[in-house]
Amino acid sequence: MILKNKNEIECRVCNSRNMFKFLSLGPTPLANKFIKKEHLNEEEIYYPLDAYFCEECFFVQIGYVVNPKVLFENYIYVSSTSETLKKQFKEFADDLKSRIKKNSFIVEIASNDGTLLKNFYSYKILGIEPASNIAKIAIAGGIPTLNRFFNIETAKDIVKKYGKADAIIGTNIFAHISNLNEFIEAVKILLDKDGFAVFESPYLADLMEKMEFDTIYHEHIYYLAIKPLISLFKKHSMELFDVKRTKMHGGSIRFYVTKGKFKKEKRVSDLVSLEEKLELGKRKAYEDFSSKALKLKVKLNDLLGKLKMSGKTIAGYGAPAKGNTxxxxxxxxxxxxxxxxxxxxxxxxxYTPGKRIPIFSPDAILKKRPDYILILAWNFADEIMRQERAYKEKGGRFIIPIPEPKII
Ligand SMILES: [Zn+2]
Incomplete structure (x- = not known):
């Protein structure tokens, strides 16, 4: 079943209809809706996947937003499977610890299996995780976790039961929120006046510069840049006072906001300047991006097609959501x-949604010895190539698809 866009797309942040559609990725099933063998004969639902740029508030966003209950229930992504991610979380935790007092109350929104909060055992912690199967894993691992969506009601309930938070954390969540205005209000309710909230999300500048078009999928409603974020928080009487670029998910920004008073770091204006240099506030940047995505599509098909025609075998490495885009x-x-x-x-x-490719354990690589491996989880490419050294030594080759397909 293929669903269609509404006739007119409205900006989800400022309600403007001044929306420039720059990339159409085609009707696409939900990127994390992996299929069980016994369901292979059933039809999948395809949703429009188009990226827009709001010419009023400059938020980049997708046009069709899927009900979060459909998206996140029995969500399959568990963060602790990756070594790289564990290391990045540890770095995040150290950064945060340098900014908070010993007895602080820390709340993590969309805390997943508790991988990040495990770094804060000696603090007062609380996770909020909407996917029931993953919340159970976190609780079993000793992380206090509420199994619900974060919204104004949840924020009020937490304040009543536990008090206000000194620090609110959200990694890879800010871009998933369909109503950002309401979300920010909920954060304000939960946050102590001397506290801060910190969010880490993929950065639009990285997406544009490194051609990470595959990070566009229905879970990611927004593609964030600092300049429009500053204006959004200002509208809610909050200030974005610090920001750091990180390597998470192909390049992210970790931004700090408060409703109190914190010293505004120069790093904030530095990134605003970078965004102006990249012309992220203009149509042309997005038109260029879209034509590069098309070129990449042609080039990848050409490369893989030629290998296949010459009798080579090719396997994929990693089944991340972006791989399905x-x-x-x-x-x-x-x-x-x-x-x-x-x-x-x-x-x-x-099996992967849409293309229905079977997924095996990495043991299959040494057993089946494919000639080439296409790394779909390219943000973990270094880790993967390190772990599969034996494959490479026996003549195997890797292909990394972005920023443009190349054989290593
Ligand atoms: Zn807008």
Whole structure:
């Protein structure tokens, strides 16, 4: 079943209809809706996946927003499967610890399996996780976790039961919130006047510069830049006072906001200048991006098609959500990739949404010895290539698809 866009798209941040559509990734199933073998004969739902740029408030966003209950229930992504991510979380935790007092109350929104909060055992902590299966994993691991969505009601309930938070954390969540205005109001309710909230989310400048078009999928409603964020928080009487670029998810920004008083760091204006230099407030940057995405699609098909025609075998490495955007947009399917391997036991044995490529454990690489491996989880490429050294030593080759397809 293919769903259609509404006739007119409105900006979800400022309600403007002055929306410039710059990239259409085609009807796409939900990127984390992996399929069980027994459901392979059932039809999937395809949603429009188009990226827009609001010419009023400059927020980049997708036009069709899927009900979060459909998106996040029984969500399959569990953060602790990756070494790189654990390391990045540890760095985040150290940064945060340098900014808070010993007895602080820390609340993490969308705390997943508790990987980040595990770094704060000696503090007062609370996780909020809407996916019931993942909240259970966190609780079993000793992390106090509320299994619900974060909104104004949840914020009020937490204040009543536990008091106001000294620090609110949200990693890879800010871009997922369909109503940012309401979300910020909820954060304000929960946050102590001397506290701060910190969010880490993929950065639009990285997406644009490194051609990370595959990070566009239905869970990511917004593609964030600092300049429009400053204005949004200002509208809610909050100030974005510090920001740091990190390597998370192909390049992210970690931004700090408060309703109290904190010293405004120069790093904030530095990034605003960078965004002006990249012309992120103008149509042209997005038009260029879109034509580069098309070129990448052609080039990847050309490269993989030629290898396949010459009798080579190709497997995929990693079944991240973005891999499914890449496969569905470029049209690379099971006729090219024989299978995909992924370290998460939750994904092994399933099939990718849309292209329906089977997912195995990474053991399959040494057993089946494909000639080429297409790294779909390119943000973990270094880790993957390190772990699969034996494969490379026996003549195997890796292909990294972005910023443009290359064989390593
Ligand atoms: Zn807008």
């Amino acid at each position: 890449l496969l569905n947009y470029t049209g690379v399917g099971n006729e090219i990739l024989d299978y995909i391997v992924d370290k998460s036991p939750l994904k092994q044995g399933l």
